Amino acid sequence: MPNIPFVDLKSQYRSIKPEIDAAIQSVLNDTAFVGGKYVEAFEQAFAGKYGVKHCITCANGTDAIYISLKAAGIGPGDEVITAANTFIATSEAISQTGARPVFVDIDEFYHLDPDRLEEKITPRTKAVIPVHLYGQPAALDRIKAVCDRHHLPMIEDCAQSHFATFNGQKTGTFGLAGTFSFYPGKNLGAYGDGGAIITNDDDFARRARLFANHGSQKKYIHEIEGINSRLDGLQAAILSVKLKYIDDWNKARYQHALKLNQLLSDIPQIKCPKIRPGCSHIFHIYCIRIPEREKLIDYLKAQGIATNIHYPYALPFAPAYAHLKHKPEDFPVAYEQQSQILSLPMYPELTEEQIEYISDSLHKFYSNRV
Numbered sequence: 001m002p003n004i005p006f007v008d009l010k011s012q013y014r015s016i017k018p019e020i021d022a023a024i025q026s027v028l029n030d031t032a033f034v035g036g037k038y039v040e041a042f043e044q045a046f047a048g049k050y051g052v053k054h055c056i057t058c059a060n061g062t063d064a065i066y067i068s069l070k071a072a073g074i075g076p077g078d079e080v081i082t083a084a085n086t087f088i089a090t091s092e093a094i095s096q097t098g099a100r101p102v103f104v105d106i107d108e109f110y111h112l113d114p115d116r117l118e119e120k121i122t123p124r125t126k127a128v129i130p131v132h133l134y135g136q137p138a139a140l141d142r143i144k145a146v147c148d149r150h151h152l153p154m155i156e157d158c159a160q161s162h163f164a165t166f167n168g169q170k171t172g173t174f175g176l177a178g179t180f181s182f183y184p185g186k187n188l189g190a191y192g193d194g195g196a197i198i199t200n201d202d203d204f205a206r207r208a209r210l211f212a213n214h215g216s217q218k219k220y221i222h223e224i225e226g227i228n229s230r231l232d233g234l235q236a237a238i239l240s241v242k243l244k245y246i247d248d249w250n251k252a253r254y255q256h257a258l259k260l261n262q263l264l265s266d267i268p269q270i271k272c273p274k275i276r277p278g279c280s281h282i283f284h285i286y287c288i289r290i291p292e293r294e295k296l297i298d299y300l301k302a303q304g305i306a307t308n309i310h311y312p313y314a315l316p317f318a319p320a321y322a323h324l325k326h327k328p329e330d331f332p333v334a335y336e337q338q339s340q341i342l343s344l345p346m347y348p349e350l351t352e353e354q355i356e357y358i359s360d361s362l363h364k365f366y367s368n369r370v
């Protein structure tokens with residue numbers, strides 16, 4: 001029986017092994033473990049590929065959001081708006097600054113609904129964080145228009161959207177800053193934790209770099225209290241190698257997703273992912289919606305197909321936010337979808353046979369039940 005993992009990092013490593021091994025060996029030879037030329041080279045390459053002035057690397061994608069919020073001056077008493085369906089890192093980073101996360105229900109593409117954004121803005125609102133969930137851009141034009149009208153900085157959470165575009169422009173370049181995670185399973189993943197912030201704002205960049213590095217630009221001269229959040233040399237060297245392949249990998253995911261959408265289109269119970277007009281979707285996650293999710297999960301598992309749920313609770317209903325006492329009718333779309341969403345395997349190295357096997361298994365499950 002085939003065994004289709006949810007992601008296949010081993011295949012990817014095998015496909016670029018000589019380059020990765022050489023990059024790791026160089027870092028070891030140079031003992032450039034923290035900071036130094038490998039981190040600088042990656043920051044330059046990443047900023048260059050995004051066409052922005054600054055890339056500030058850090059320890060992970062959660063810190064990237066936290067550092068950005070601190071650099072934007074967010075703190076206790078403030079409110080920061082984000083989407084109801086995102087990974088908890090987004091709202092954790094908001095709370096970490098002392099501000100309060102305010103959730104907005106989602107649209108049909110699983111993103112912060114621009115129609116429901118304005119009603120959440122209060123005099124305490126100090127920033128908005130759209131999340132480009134699953135690998136495609138949120139409604140950036142409309143969200144940005146609301147932010148601009150209210151003079152609010154927009155910080156894009158691009159942890160799942162490396163190089164996805166909205167009307168031809170890369171996500172992460174629309175607002176004050178874009179934040180990234182290089183967690184191994186991400187489209188651009190390190191071999192450990194890593195994160196980055198991109199921006200064109202010189203002053204913001206200076207403050208972000210300062211805060212991420214113990215508040216110091218010069219060693220032992222601490223202008224403010226900061227934190228220690230660094231990308232290490234090994235991860236930077238690995239990411240520099242992988243950066244050369246990201247466009248091809250993103251394209252491969254997109255082709256796999258189109259193929260799955262086509263193969264599954266005759267199963268009425270399955271709602272396949274839709275692509276927002278004018279956007280490129282990099283399919284970090286291939287998320288379908290179905291009734292009776294648990295039975296399908298068990299069936300696919302028995303067929304050797306791994307699945308996942310992103311995420312079992314929309315954040316307003318997560319135990320961590322029970323104290324906010326949100327009701328289903330506060331976030332009707334996110335509430336309805338949280339029990340229906342299911343993520344199927346998705347990675348560049350998926351083969352035609354694997355895609356067909358996934359499709360055949362889903363067809364068998366539903367044909368037996370009709």
Ligand SMILES: Cc1ncc(COP(=O)(O)O)c(C=O)c1O
Nearest residue numbers: 060061062087089159181182183
């Ligand atoms: C949407 C989103 N934001 C933020 C993060 C946080 O990234 P990290 O795990 O690198 O801290 C993730 C990672 O899973 C994510 O998916």
